[in-house]
Amino acid sequence: MLHTIGGFDRIGEENAFAVLARATELAAQGRDIINLGIGQPDFKTPDHIVEAAIKALRDGQHGYTPATGIAPLREAVSADLLKRHGVETDPGNILIVPGGKVTMFMAILMFGEPGSEILYPDPGFPIYRSMIEFTGARPVPVPIREENDFAFSAEETLSLITDKTRLLILNSPANPTGGVTPRAEIEKLVAGLERFPDVAVMSDEIYSQMTYDGMEHVSLLGFPSLRDRLILLDGWSKTYAMTGWRMGFSLWPEGLIDKARKLAVNAWSCVNAPAQFGALAALTGPQTAVADMVREFDGRRKVTVDGLNAIEGISCRVPLGAFYAFPNIKQTGWKAKALASALLEETGVATIGGPDFGVLGEGYIRLSYANSTDNIRDALGRIEKFLNENR
Ligand code: PLP
Numbered sequence: 001m002l003h004t005i006g007g008f009d010r011i012g013e014e015n016a017f018a019v020l021a022r023a024t025e026l027a028a029q030g031r032d033i034i035n036l037g038i039g040q041p042d043f044k045t046p047d048h049i050v051e052a053a054i055k056a057l058r059d060g061q062h063g064y065t066p067a068t069g070i071a072p073l074r075e076a077v078s079a080d081l082l083k084r085h086g087v088e089t090d091p092g093n094i095l096i097v098p099g100g101k102v103t104m105f106m107a108i109l110m111f112g113e114p115g116s117e118i119l120y121p122d123p124g125f126p127i128y129r130s131m132i133e134f135t136g137a138r139p140v141p142v143p144i145r146e147e148n149d150f151a152f153s154a155e156e157t158l159s160l161i162t163d164k165t166r167l168l169i170l171n172s173p174a175n176p177t178g179g180v181t182p183r184a185e186i187e188k189l190v191a192g193l194e195r196f197p198d199v200a201v202m203s204d205e206i207y208s209q210m211t212y213d214g215m216e217h218v219s220l221l222g223f224p225s226l227r228d229r230l231i232l233l234d235g236w237s238k239t240y241a242m243t244g245w246r247m248g249f250s251l252w253p254e255g256l257i258d259k260a261r262k263l264a265v266n267a268w269s270c271v272n273a274p275a276q277f278g279a280l281a282a283l284t285g286p287q288t289a290v291a292d293m294v295r296e297f298d299g300r301r302k303v304t305v306d307g308l309n310a311i312e313g314i315s316c317r318v319p320l321g322a323f324y325a326f327p328n329i330k331q332t333g334w335k336a337k338a339l340a341s342a343l344l345e346e347t348g349v350a351t352i353g354g355p356d357f358g359v360l361g362e363g364y365i366r367l368s369y370a371n372s373t374d375n376i377r378d379a380l381g382r383i384e385k386f387l388n389e390n391r
Contacts, residue, residue, distance in 0.1 A: 012130030015356040019340075023350040034379040036367040037350035039175060039324065041241035043296075045278075046289040049240060052281030056274040065270040068261055069096025069249070073276050076283040077249045081232075084208070085219040093257050095264060096279075098271050100206045100235035100248035104169070105131055106263050107202045107231045110256065111167040112137035119160055120169040121152070122358030123176055123326075125204070128169050129358065137166070143360055146328060149317060150179025154188035158195075167200045168193075173207035173217065176357045176366040177326040178319020180211055183218045190223045202231040206248075207322040209239045209290060212298050215320040221251070228253050238323075239290055240282045247271065247279045297323050300369040300376055307380035308367075311387060323370045326354070330363040332387055340365050342390070347382040 019037040027033040056062075068074065074091035081089050097103055104127060112118055112135025120128035122141030132139040142157050144150050152170060161168070170189075172181040193199065203220035211217050221232055235248030252260045264270075301319065308316040308327045316327035329339060337353030343365075344350050354361025369376055 007134040007136065010133040010136075012126060012133065014126050014130075016352055019344065019350050019352055022344060026344070026348065031348050033344075033348045033350065034371065034375045034382075035350045036369070036371055036376070036379055037344075037352050039238075039322075039368045039370065040243040041238060041293060041323070041370050042372065043241040043289075043293055045241050045245070046282070046285075048285045049242070049278045049282045052285075053245075053274040053278030056277030061273050061277055063273060065273050065276060067265045067270050068092075069094070069271060070273075070276050070280070073280045073283075074249075076280055077251075080283050081221060081251070085221045087219075087221045089221075089251055093252050093254065095250050095252060095257065095260050096271050096276060097235075097248045097250060097264070098268055099246040100204075100233055100237055101127060102248060103231065103233040103235075103250035104128060104202065104204065106250075106260055107167065107169075107200075107233075108132055108135060108137075109263070110259060111135075111200055115164065116166045117162060117164040118167045118169065119157065119165060121171055121174065123354060123361035123364070124169075124171060124358055125175050126357055138164070140165070141358060141360070142168075144174065144177060144179060145360075146317060146326075146364075149320070150174060150177035150326065151181040151185055152189065154185050154192060157189055158192040161196050161199060165196070165199050167202060169202050169204065170220065171204040173210055173321025175207070175322055176324050176352065176354070176361070176364075178322045178324045180215050180217065180321040183216060186218045186220070190220070190226060194225055197229070200229045200231065201226055202233060204233045206233060206235055206238055208234055210294055210297065210323060211321045212294075212301060213318070213320055217321070228255065231256065236279050236282055240279075241293065242279070242282070245272075245275045245278060247275050297369065300371070300373055301325070303373055303376050304367060304369040304380070307377065311380070311384045313387060313391070323368055325367045325369060326364050327367070328363060329365055333391055334387075336362055336365050343383060343386060346390075347379075347386045349379045349382050 108131040114136035232251040236242040313332035340353035354364035
C-alpha cells in the first residue's frame with residue numbers, strides 16, 4: 001500500500017469534465033447530444049492567432065522560454081491591462097502560466113496550510129474548494145445569493161474574515177452563476193479590506209471581457225490599496241476561444257512574484273513556446289473577433305433566459321456576465337444533480353448540477369450558452385418536454 005500525503009484524500013475535481021466524458025461517450029454510441037455542460041466557447045480560435053503559432057514553430061520557436069514567459073508577451077499583457085483597466089503594471093510582475101486555473105493552484109498552495117482559512121465563493125468554481133482542502137486549510141464559503149443577483153456582498157464577505165484568514169478569492173463575472181459584482185459593492189469591499197492588511201486577495205477575472213446590458217467589469221487592479229497583496233488571474237481561454245491552448249497569465253505583487261516564478265520552474269519550466277506566440281498575436285492583433293463573440297453570446301443569453309423562464313417550475317435571473325445561466329429549479333421537485341443526470345441520460349442535454357459548485361448550488365443547474373442558438377432552442381425544448389412528463 002503506497003501512502004501519499006493526506007491532501008490526496010481530500011482533493012476534489014471538476015465534474016464538468018466527467019459530464020463531458022459521459023456526453024462524448026453517449027455521442028459515440030450514436031446519441032444526439034447537446035452539450036451545455038462544459039464552459040468553453042464553441043468558436044474557433046481566430047485565424048491570425050493560429051497562424052502566429054504555426055509561424056513560430058516554423059521559425060524555430062520550439063525551445064524553452066524564460067520561466068515567466070517571453071518578454072514581448074509579458075509586455076503585451078502589461079499593455080493590455082493598461083488599455084482595459086487603466087493601470088500601469090511592471091511586466092516583471094507578470095507570469096505566463098499554462099491556463100488560468102494554474103494561477104489559483106499556485107495562489108492557494110502559497111497561502112493554504114492547516115490552521116489557516118481561505119474564503120471562496122459558493123457557488124463557485126469547484127477547484128477553489130478542492131485546492132483549499134488539498135492544502136489542509138479550512139475552506140470558508142462566501143455565500144453568493146440569487147436574491148443578490150449572484151453578486152458578492154461586501155458586508156457578508158468581510159464578516160467572514162478572522163485572524164486566521166490568509167486569502168480571499170473573488171470571481172466576477174462569475175462561474176457558475178453569470179453574476180457580476182457592481183462597482184459600489186466592490187468599493188465597499190475594498191474599503192473594508194483596509195482593516196485586514198494581512199489578507200491576500202486573488203481576483204479571478206477570467207471572464208473580464210464578457211459582460212452584458214452595459215454592465216461594467218470592475219477589476220480589483222484598479223484599487224491602489226490592494227496592489228501589494230493582489231494576485232490577478234486572467235487568460236486567453238475564454239476571451240479568445242483558446243481553452244485547449246492552455247494559456248493564462250497572472251499578475252503578482254512584489255513580495256510574491258519570485259516565489260511564483262520558482263514554483264513555475266519547479267513544475268513546468270516554461271509554457272509551450274509556440275502557444276505563447278499565438279497568445280501574443282491575440283493581444284496585439286485585431287480585437288474584432290472578441291467583440292463579435294461577446295455579441296453572439298449576448299443574443300444566445302437572451303434566448304436561453306427567455307426559454308428557461310417559459311418552462312413551468314424554472315426561473316432564471318438574467319446573468320450579466322460570463323456565458324452561463326444558473327436557473328432555479330426548486331419548483332420542479334427535482335434535486336439538481338439528479339435532474340442534470342436525467343437530462344443527459346434521457347434527453348441528451350448535458351448540464352451541470354449546482355451542487356458541483358458548492359453547497360448553495362442545490363436547487364440550481366448550470367447551462368453554458370456557448371452553443372449555437374439552434375442547439376440551445378432544441379435543448380430547451382427537450383428539457384421542457386422532459387419536465388412535463390416527469391414532475
Ligand atoms: N476561473 C474560472 C472562474 C473558470 O470558470 C475557469 C474555467 O472554466 C478558469 C478559471 C480556468 O480557465 P483555464 O481554462 O484558462 O484554466
